[in-house]
Amino acid sequence: MPLDPARVVARLEELRALTGDENGAQRVAWTETWATARAWLAESLADLPLEVERDAAGNDWYTLRGDDGRTVLIGGHLDSVPNGGWLDGCLNVLAGAEVLRRIAEDGTPPVTVRLVDWADEEGARFGRSLFGSSAAAGSMRDQEELRRLVDRDGVPLPDAVGAFGVDLDRIGEAHAQLEGAVAYLELHIEQGPVLESLGLPLGTVLGTFGVERSRITWTGQAAHAGSTPMAERRDALAGAAKLALAIREIAESTGDGAVCTSGDVTCRPGIVTSVVETAEQLLDQRHLDAAKLASMHARAEELSRRFAGEERLDVAWERIWSIEPILFDDALIGLADEAIWEVSGTTHRLPSGPLHDAAEVSRAGVPTVMVFVQSLRGLSHTKLEDTKSEHLELSVAALDRLASKTLARVVGAG
Ligand SMILES: [Zn+2]
Numbered sequence: 001m002p003l004d005p006a007r008v009v010a011r012l013e014e015l016r017a018l019t020g021d022e023n024g025a026q027r028v029a030w031t032e033t034w035a036t037a038r039a040w041l042a043e044s045l046a047d048l049p050l051e052v053e054r055d056a057a058g059n060d061w062y063t064l065r066g067d068d069g070r071t072v073l074i075g076g077h078l079d080s081v082p083n084g085g086w087l088d089g090c091l092n093v094l095a096g097a098e099v100l101r102r103i104a105e106d107g108t109p110p111v112t113v114r115l116v117d118w119a120d121e122e123g124a125r126f127g128r129s130l131f132g133s134s135a136a137a138g139s140m141r142d143q144e145e146l147r148r149l150v151d152r153d154g155v156p157l158p159d160a161v162g163a164f165g166v167d168l169d170r171i172g173e174a175h176a177q178l179e180g181a182v183a184y185l186e187l188h189i190e191q192g193p194v195l196e197s198l199g200l201p202l203g204t205v206l207g208t209f210g211v212e213r214s215r216i217t218w219t220g221q222a223a224h225a226g227s228t229p230m231a232e233r234r235d236a237l238a239g240a241a242k243l244a245l246a247i248r249e250i251a252e253s254t255g256d257g258a259v260c261t262s263g264d265v266t267c268r269p270g271i272v273t274s275v276v277e278t279a280e281q282l283l284d285q286r287h288l289d290a291a292k293l294a295s296m297h298a299r300a301e302e303l304s305r306r307f308a309g310e311e312r313l314d315v316a317w318e319r320i321w322s323i324e325p326i327l328f329d330d331a332l333i334g335l336a337d338e339a340i341w342e343v344s345g346t347t348h349r350l351p352s353g354p355l356h357d358a359a360e361v362s363r364a365g366v367p368t369v370m371v372f373v374q375s376l377r378g379l380s381h382t383k384l385e386d387t388k389s390e391h392l393e394l395s396v397a398a399l400d401r402l403a404s405k406t407l408a409r410v411v412g413a414g
Contacts, residue, residue: 003102003400005393011094012392014079015040016086024383025086028105029079029120029131030160032215037078037090041117045097048104057135057174058119058166064100066109072406073114073366074099074399075133075357077121084122085189085385085391091373092187093117095396099403110411111386114402118357119166126150126157133357135171136178137364143168178361183332183406184368186358187399189387194350201391202398203348204336205370208359210288210293210325216243216304219314222277223268234312237276240265243300243309247283248298254292258350260285260300272390288325288351326359329367332402335409336369339401343394371398 019037029033038060044050050064055079058086063071076092089195096115103109119132146168188205195203201360220234240262245270247260263281283300285318287293302318309317319393337347352359361366374397376386387395 001070001105008094008098008396009389009392021335022256023083025080027080028124032156039246046241055174057132057171060117060163062115064113066112068111069180071112071180072181073181075116075186079123081381082123087189095187095399099400101183129142131209133360136174137360146240181366182410184361184366187368190372190375191380200346200348201344201394202340203350203372205352207327212285212297213321214283215318215320216281218279223275225273232402233275234277236279238311238406239307240279240281246303254296258287326362328369332369335405339398
């Protein structure tokens, strides 16, 4: 049977009806609704000659054995945030299932093809994203912290994952799943406005942004709002405000998709009758190029010293989290471009702002690429998340072509 992209759209609608409500998707990982979605997927693949396995980190694997032990992986995640969208994560799984079906019905593939439904990509319940993929990648190093996490109802993470047969002491065993993997392919909605603004259905993803997160503490002097003349003030908020505007210029002059966000400023004493004494500001900076990211960070720090001087403040910087940019595989990027060109007559390359399971797999040394399909209004993680059906169908066709090209390339490489 040939590939049927329209069936994927119908299946997505079926999944929405099964696991969503009037507020959106409710497939939060380690919940019954998530289990329902996973069982529904397994049932839909039961007629294919697949080996089905849940690994030590709770990832579900569907393996179509080929003539050769090398494996091409296609991945996604069925879990969603609470009140989430109908496409984030599950498009990749259901498109991958359709591609697997097409390959299986063509006969034994030249190399093994596996579909993986990663466990808890979103981290919605316990705040730890990329759970299953980081365990498989071997980059999960915070098991002790995980043991202490509890959800909003006080349920500890070890209990919640234990109900799904996952033991934190053994999650590293999932790493064995990546043995023999020669390529990892992931289709995802863009979750941003770039493709829509360019009028393009699909894009090849170059990699995921590196991230620098900082806490900047500005210190001035609390003083009475009525009795302190403007020229006498040491207003900590003035420093934070200048920096919040200056980061726009930093991002713009750096270019290539650079983004900087001042997501919060907490002021003390935080009352209407006092000049702000301390302002604690959070800054998130992202770029695909490690050197440019470093220079954006240095520039923000340098400007903050200048603003501190102008406003007679002290300023202190603290790094709270960072991750290197992760670049996808050049050869697979080329194949993704070809696949997208063949189904849509256009191509475009773009970086990913959000992290994805693909970043973990790539970090583990498996050649990786992602394809993005346009998101309407750039919205995601809300029930308003949407993509035109025709674009969803094109994305399934592109993933199928990419899988075929990847298999041909692996076989060609011997
Ligand atoms: Zn996702």
